[in-house]
Amino acid sequence: MSHLIKNNSNYSPSLRGREQGGRSFFSFLFLLLLPLIATAQQAPKHEVRAAWVTAVYGLDWPKSKATTPAGIRRQKDELIEILDKLREANFNTVLFQTRTRGDVLYKSDIEPFNSILTGKTGGNPGYDPLAFAIEECHKRGMECHAWMVTMPLGNKKHVASLGNQSVTKRQKSLCVPYKNEYFLNPGNPATKEYLMKLVREVVSRYDVDGVHFDYLRYPENAPRFPDSREFRQYGKGQTIEQWRRNNLTETLRYLYKGIKAAKPWVKVSTCPVGKFRDTSRYSSKGWNAYFTVYQDVQGWLNEGIQDQVYPMMYFKGNGFYPFALDWQERSNGRHIVPGLGIYFLDPSEGNWTSDEIKRQMYFIRANKLAGEGHYRVKYLMDNTQGIYDDVAEQFYTYQALQPPMPWIDRIAPGAPSGLTVTPVSDGYTRLSWQAATDNDPRNAPMYVVYASDMYPVDTSKPENIIAQRVQGTSYMYAPIRPWTARRYFAVTAIDRCGNESPAVQSGE
Structure with a gap:
């Protein structure tokens, strides 16, 4: 109004x-x-x-x-x-x-x-x-x-x-x-x-x-x-x-x-x-x-x-x-x-x-x-x-993350670990990882998933973002078109002030 x-x-x-x-x-x-x-x-x-x-x-x-x-x-x-x-x-x-x-x-x-x-x-x-x-x-x-x-x-x-x-x-x-x-x-x-x-x-x-x-x-x-x-x-x-x-x-x-x-x-x-x-x-x-x-x-x-x-x-x-x-x-x-x-x-x-x-x-x-x-x-x-x-x-050709708020918090969560990539069926791929930690228990970290045909996955490039605000420690990757499927993956933890951790790469 x-x-x-x-x-x-x-x-x-x-x-x-x-x-x-x-x-x-x-x-x-x-x-x-x-x-x-x-x-x-x-x-x-x-x-x-x-x-x-x-x-x-x-x-x-x-x-x-x-x-x-x-x-x-x-x-x-x-x-x-x-x-x-x-x-x-x-x-x-x-x-x-x-x-x-x-x-x-x-x-x-x-x-x-x-x-x-x-x-x-x-x-x-x-x-x-x-x-x-x-x-x-x-x-x-x-x-x-x-x-x-x-x-x-x-x-x-x-x-x-x-x-x-x-x-x-x-x-x-x-x-x-x-x-x-x-x-x-x-x-x-x-x-x-x-x-x-x-x-x-x-x-x-x-x-x-x-x-x-x-x-x-x-x-x-x-x-x-x-x-x-x-x-x-x-x-x-x-x-x-x-x-x-x-x-x-x-x-x-x-x-x-x-x-x-x-x-x-x-x-x-x-x-x-x-x-x-x-x-x-x-x-x-x-x-x-x-x-x-x-x-x-x-x-x-x-x-x-x-x-x-x-x-x-x-x-x-x-x-x-x-x-x-x-x-x-x-x-x-x-x-x-x-x-x-x-x-x-x-x-x-x-x-x-x-x-x-x-x-x-x-x-x-x-x-x-x-x-x-x-x-x-x-x-x-x-x-x-x-x-x-x-x-x-x-x-808006690629996804974008929220700009950080360093005046509220500038400390990134710890990085996730143990990223595994498991092919399922019909082109689906399951990603799973070990949880990251954050100093503020009220601000549990979420995750950003990246994918690329290049290894290691460059997490500075927005074109590699395939999902954000992922809660939990798994993600099902399902490319819309099979020929666009990517080979390598990375996952970072991110808090709600926009602080992002280093990435865990597939194969690490």
Whole structure:
């Protein structure tokens, strides 16, 4: 839902018009990029390849209602189809919408089920969508991040539909109306406590790989946001702008520390407005994170209360390139993962050409940003203007591992040992090995399997990765085509911070 607001409100038609300029800069920049394109096409071993799966209004999923056993199966099958296609294109990260507007897609003690699941607010779908998404992502070697919308609670109609289950009724003091919508009030110190209760449910009960905070900001251009009482009480000599930025920073700090205390490897990310502030040469044209919505993302990065940032860079030309570099320069070593507006490929949205997205992906790779996110997954599934084919055949030609998080942990697990290779039948080969060990018993290592026709198998080459996130100490190798079968194998251990051990090679 928050990305929907980004499309229809924050990223308004007038903004789109303002971002169409800069063609001369863009053409010049592309000429500069040409020598780098060949390098960029060489897929890196570590790269974030993410897609947002939007549940609100069933924009991406689900299309059917889970009101009968057959409906539950259809709803699950719809998600499986999405995940299968992402896996086939070598995506490795799914941002699964888990909280929308005061309602959720998991069994919560705090907020009701989203009505999109059953057609009824609070209706139990007969299974746990978040648990199912995590399990299916992990089966396919992909991470699953719980995408949680933070401050917005929906319009009056939506809030009314939640009835007494709405936080506006249960925790009325935390909520404020603004322009026909309701919001949690970042200026109330109890707001961060409420959000932490929701986050604690998700992190403690589910094997999530990340928590992705959306709309951790004030409404855009909101000088009359109704927080004057809290400002008088808590402002302590700050300007209201400083105070609002500090409110968001304190909320994120509290959530980050709470998550890390429970599970240090769980990635914490946000998706801020796509331009932090004006650069030295390029204006954000009145639309930026720092001034427009009070997000001090630079401060978040400097303090280290972010592992990843997915800036919503749904722009073209000089609205994209200099600001992408600006984010990278501000990264403090954290992962900068630009969100790409692939929805603009739809004629009804912006009718961008696929070349626009491809140039942005070349640029991201050439300048060594951590990867990219695609908003939304529907346009990948629909192969709008061939975007799915372009991504699968030109960019994500091999699997990629997650970039490491050395600021959390830089110690690799011990190497596995005793790799044995046993031919079975019909071209199947069973690999088995002795388990690796890790210093943190909560962070049991997983395994990456490599294969090649060269010995020893070069584990630095992504084209040799055949499986990742393997749990247990065996793997069944079954090449799709017999003539593509490889002769030699290697296995490494990897922890959830991305630290990889030396390899054990077949025949050792």
